[in-house]
Amino acid sequence: MIRLFDSARGEICELRLRDPGRVSMYACGPTVYDLPHLGHGRYTLVWDVARRWFTFRGLDVRFVSNITDIDDNIINRALRDDTTETDIARTYEHQWWAAMDLIGVARPDDTPHATKFVAEMTELIASFLESGVGYLTSDGVYFDVSRVKDYGLLAGQPLESLRAGARVEANDEKRSPLDFALWKFAKPGEPSWPAPFGDGRPGWHTECVVMSLALLGDGFDLHVGGFDLKFPHHENERAQAVSQGRDFAQHWSHSGWVMVGSEKMSKSLGNFTSLTDLLEKTDARAYRLLVLRSHYRSPIEVTPATIADAERALLRLDTLARRFDLAALAGNALEVATDFTWTEETGKLCEKVGAYLDNDLDTPLAVAALFEAVSTANTAADKGEDARGKELALAVNALFGALGLQLLSSSHHMDDLSATLVAERDEARFTKNWAEADRLRDELVKLGWVVEDSASGTTIRKP
């Protein structure tokens, strides 16, 4: 049984499935108007891990995550860059997937694009106008939140108190500052789609409710995203669905944000680091390990220091992979080692790690248990229990693999010169010519290698 904190209920509860054995899961994807930043990296990693874990548990997961390819931000960016909205969306969607591939986030099963669902959106909006839940103003169509009984469910407070805190609204045609745009009429030169109530473009909240219901159907299992989407975005998605008497997501989960110093990283604060930049100078696996080492609902600091810390921890795992000659498991692919054979000892490890992960995706405890198993494996091998060490190492590899973290035994290819030096050093050591052996080691170090000796000879690796 998988348990997960539910933002609507405010407690950890069982993830109940509409169809036993199958998980339908939706994550709001990016608006493609800029490079993805570390916050995008965090939420995609968190839910990639969840998806992988569900899959490892034998569940058939259908994961849908959209691309918002029409939005005010895209229009503004196109104006700024003196190009078209289509060009901006295409450019940054490409950047998005490139970053996702680098960071090892598996592609969703479906990636609906908002512009491909406009017909469904206008149909929905028309029905809102008909029922009176939606209303026209001079600049678009708005949704009357007072028409939804339990509006504020996700925000955790009633409509009145939300309204009390709302900031002064520029648009005085809205009945309430909490009402949101379903549709925005196009200004001259802006991209627009035809609609009986006036040509224009859909509002963000309408895009996601339409796409999630279209692909996953009413009452799908799990809707996820970053905490900052909980209100108003997710609240508004839900409001639209329930105002039509439709079942929406049965379970809501939100992931914590990335902090910069003591502030949340966000587009509006302008304090973001692009994921693309990070991945250029860092092993992407370090970011995944950093994310895994904290709980998904807690804020994390991503700084050069915390990344370096994760990189050194990763080194310990790669050293294990090298010592036991572990095969690198599939990175971006969602493959699960279903044919893994557990021994009594590794079975217990799997049980322990699994219990942590089943309980609100407690990756920090799971990772701690795996690091303990690394020590156990090394100790076993040190004592000459090679088979036992190997079994443990294989299990650690399989379980990290289930979380999408690849252990690498050789991440760097040895060039001819280095290979020659290694061979010469083996010869020097064999003949106990220590001076020559040390000289050759110095040469290898100068070439950027870390030299390690063992009974079977010299091995080299990058630091």
Add this chain to the structure above:
RNA sequence: GGCGGCGUGGCCGAGUGGUUAGGCAGGGGCCUGCAAAGCCCCGUACUCCGGUUCGAAUCCGGACGCCGCCUCCA
């Protein structure tokens, strides 16, 4: 103002009332020709003030500090 969260050893970061979190860094040792890697040992921490309890980092009350949402935001 409303709602929610956080405050743990040098750093990062878990924590279900009592028994080792884990990682990184640091110190000592084993191993090694010397190293590296690995292994063993070492820190006795929980913002503050009360309270409950045989016993609290963990529960209750209060104080202080910090953060987030209520506006676009993962």
